[in-house]
Amino acid sequence: MSDMAKNLILWLVIAVVLMSVFQSFGPSESNSRKVDYSTFLQEVNQDQVREARINGREINVTKKDSNRYTTYIPINDPKLLDNLLTKNVKVVGEPPEEPSLLASIFISWFPMLFADRRLDLLHASDAGRRWQRRHVVR
Structure with a gap:
């Protein structure tokens, strides 16, 4: 399995664990x-x-x-x-219920962190190919 796939699986597991933790601290459904x-x-x-x-x-x-x-x-x-x-x-x-601060931060920042990581990988692979094209021994 490639490092990229392992990283993706790791981030998905972390996301699921964090979301379940945030959900357990959130407001519970009333039994009325x-x-x-x-x-x-x-x-x-x-x-x-x-x-x-x-x-x-x-x-x-x-x-x-x-x-x-x-x-x-x-x-x-x-x-x-x-x-x-x-x-x-x-x-x-009563004021409307709002999600917790931690849940809001996680929900808003996680996609950006994931996108940033993907862009870094894309940029690194593109830069590597350009470097190889310039420095090929002929």
Whole structure:
């Protein structure tokens, strides 16, 4: 096996290991059940909802009987906030989850490092051929 193939396999193994490490430290998928948006609206209108935590299009709902579930806003609903406040539902806005700093750095820099290595190899092989052409003994 050539050195180039060994290097490529090594970098792929490193990438897989690092991505699995970053993924294990990332946010985990919640185990809450999913409920459709229309059921959520019905429960709000029936005064069954105590709290709504809104994160982008995701709403984590806590009912007055302490049951929890997740629903998603299918379209922009301009009346939702007014409806929640009218029914005395505690509304909590949460910032969107962002990838960790290490994951962002790895994702953005790894392709550049790989491309740089490939360009170095290409440049070295091209330069070597040019040197041989100039210094061939005739």
